Amino acid sequence: MLDHYPYYVAAWIFLCGLYGIVRSRHLVHTVISLAILQTSTYVLLLAIGFRKGGYAPIFADISPGVVTVDPVVQALMLTDVVVEVTVIALLLAMVVKAYEQGGTTSPNDLRYMRG
Amino acid sequence: MTPKIRLLVFLIGAIGLGAVYCAGARNMPAWAEYRGPYGDVIASLAVFERHATDTVNAITYDYRGFDTLGEEFILFSAVTGVMLLLRPEKGEQKKRNEENNQNPQSFQDAAALSETVQVFTTALFGFSVLFGVYIATHGQLTPGGGFQGGVIIAAAPMLLYIAENTDAFRRIVSHPIVEFFEGFGASLYALIGFIALVAGAPFLTNVLPLGQTGDVFSSGTIGLISTCVGVEVAAAFILVTYEYLREILSRERDQER
Numbered sequence: 250m251l252d253h254y255p256y257y258v259a260a261w262i263f264l265c266g267l268y269g270i271v272r273s274r275h276l277v278h279t280v281i282s283l284a285i286l287q288t289s290t291y292v293l294l295l296a297i298g299f300r301k302g303g304y305a306p307i308f309a310d311i312s313p314g315v316v317t318v319d320p321v322v323q324a325l326m327l328t329d330v331v332v333e334v335t336v337i338a339l340l341l342a343m344v345v346k347a348y349e350q351g352g353t354t355s356p357n358d359l360r361y362m363r364g
Numbered sequence: 365m366t367p368k369i370r371l372l373v374f375l376i377g378a379i380g381l382g383a384v385y386c387a388g389a390r391n392m393p394a395w396a397e398y399r400g401p402y403g404d405v406i407a408s409l410a411v412f413e414r415h416a417t418d419t420v421n422a423i424t425y426d427y428r429g430f431d432t433l434g435e436e437f438i439l440f441s442a443v444t445g446v447m448l449l450l451r452p453e454k455g456e457q458k459k460r461n462e463e464n465n466q467n468p469q470s471f472q473d474a475a476a477l478s479e480t481v482q483v484f485t486t487a488l489f490g491f492s493v494l495f496g497v498y499i500a501t502h503g504q505l506t507p508g509g510g511f512q513g514g515v516i517i518a519a520a521p522m523l524l525y526i527a528e529n530t531d532a533f534r535r536i537v538s539h540p541i542v543e544f545f546e547g548f549g550a551s552l553y554a555l556i557g558f559i560a561l562v563a564g565a566p567f568l569t570n571v572l573p574l575g576q577t578g579d580v581f582s583s584g585t586i587g588l589i590s591t592c593v594g595v596e597v598a599a600a601f602i603l604v605t606y607e608y609l610r611e612i613l614s615r616e617r618d619q620e621r
Contacts, residue, residue, distance in 0.1 A: 252394035260385050264378050271374040272367070300398035306407050306419040309506050309578070313411045317419070319403030320410075324423035328435040331511045331597060335442040338604045342449040345611060357367075 255296030263289035276344040276354045280337055287333050291326055298322035415574040416504040416583035424509065425589040429568045433553055436593060440550045443600040450607040452614070477527065485527035492520040500594025504583040510590040514597025521602055530613060537606045542599045549596025556585055556592065 266286025273279040298319030304311055306320035348354050393399050406427065407419050416422040424432050500513025525533035560569035568585075575582035 253389050253392060255395050256389040256392060257386070260382065260389075264382070267378070268374065271370055296395055297392075298398060298403060299396050301396040303398070305507070306403075307417060307507055308411050308419065309417040314408060317403075317407045319398055319400070320407055320419040320423055321403050323420045324428065327420060327424055327509070327511060328432055331515070332435055332438050332442070335439050335446075335600065335604065338608075339442045339445045339449075342446045342607070346449050 255292060255299075259289045259293035259296065261289075262286070262292060273356055276347060276356055277341065279356055280340045280344065283340070284333065284337055287329075290329065294322040294326050411577060414570060414583050414586060415577040416586050417578060418504055418506060418509070420507070421503045421509045421590060422583070422586055425503070425586045425593075426568075426570050426584075429557070429585075429589065432589075432593075433557065433568070436550055436553055436596065439597065439600055440546070443546065443603055446604050447607055450611050452610075482527045485523045489520050489523050489527075492516055492523065496520070496594070496598065501587065501591050502580065503590030503594075504586040505578065505580070510593025510595075511597055513590075513594040514599075515601060517594065517598035518601030518605070522605060525609070530609065533609070534606075537602050539606075542602050542606075545595055546599035546603060549592045549594070549599060552592040553589055553596070556589055559585070 263286055266282050266284075266289065269282025269285060270279055273282060298321070300316065300318050302316065303318040304315050306317040306323065308315075311317075344354065347359065351359065353359070406423060410416055410419045410422040410427075414422045414426055416426075496513045496515075496517030496519075498513070499508035499516055500510050503509030503513070521533055521536045524536055557568040560567060560571045563569075563571040565571050570584040570586065572584035572588070574584050577583075581587065
């Protein structure tokens with residue numbers, strides 16, 4: 250159990266975010282819950298790439314051939330962080346517009362959006 | 365769907381997911397015992413193949429440069445979406461312009477700031493621009509790169525907003541130039557990819573001279589792409605903050621009336 254605990258932490262954060270979305274009563278709360286849900290991927294990816302005693306994969310001050318942690322998952326995370334922020338900005342802009350159109354910020358009252 | 369049913373559906377799903385996930389995680393390699401091989405292969409090759417000491421950026425801007433191009437366009441279209449959604453409606457815009465002409469002080473903040481805050485944040489402005497440029501252009505050598513550097517550069521106009529007033533912020537982020545740089549950064553990334561096509565290699569191949577490892581002008585296209593991404597991210601974040609600020613300000617003025 251303890252050998253794998255970061256994986257369980259990632260699942261726990263994921264479920265916390267999902268619970269937040271399900272129980273949400275305010276659209277901004279929904280968006281923040283989505284952000285929390287997404288941070289679980291960071292924990293999962295970094296946990297997969299981590300190695301005991303591994304150095305950071307920057308060879309500016311260590312010699313090539315030194316054992317490092319996995320740089321691939323770190324590169325995946327790097328772009329994810331920036332994209333997440335802008336997507337949240339887009340979602341919040343949608344919340345502003347939804348409030349202007351419908352006069353409400355509750356996801357339960359968005360029924361008027363039915364096509 | 366009532367909240368109760370929704371919660372019930374969630375609980376069933378969560379328990380199911382938890383059970384399957386735990387069963388799967390038990391068979392994963394134990395934590396801190398990474399087995400490779402991809403990370404190890406790239407970590408040992410990047411310095412020799414690409415003359416880049418920051419392996420993470422060698423992967424981001426070279427080995428998987430095509431994917432990063434796609435992510436760059438996600439960023440681009442998300443920011444375009446924000447601007448599209450928050451744009452003032454046509455009639456609204458006209459009314460606001462007239463108001464501004466009648467009352468040019470309307471954007472000025474009333475409260476006077478302490479001089480200490482003004483001096484320090486104005487001094488920090490130059491520093492954060494310089495630091496952001498440094499981080500963005502040294503992506504191939506040390507931790508950092510275009511995404512991080514761009515965010516630091518975008519923080520600089522916000523310092524000015526804290527130190528001076530909204531007008532100073534608006535003058536600095538005067539729209540057309542920032543918009544131009546956002547598109548310019550994104551398209552330059554794609555254009556760098558076409559250099560490889562001219563040289564007869566597949567799209568986004570690192571065909572430029574690799575230079576000496578540890579030098580700023582080393583690692584071929586990695587440093588160049590990192591700088592382009594820095595330009596785009598900085599412009600994108602400035603645009604987003606500007607749009608939100610304008611939205612807040614116009615709302616405040618509507619309430620005052």
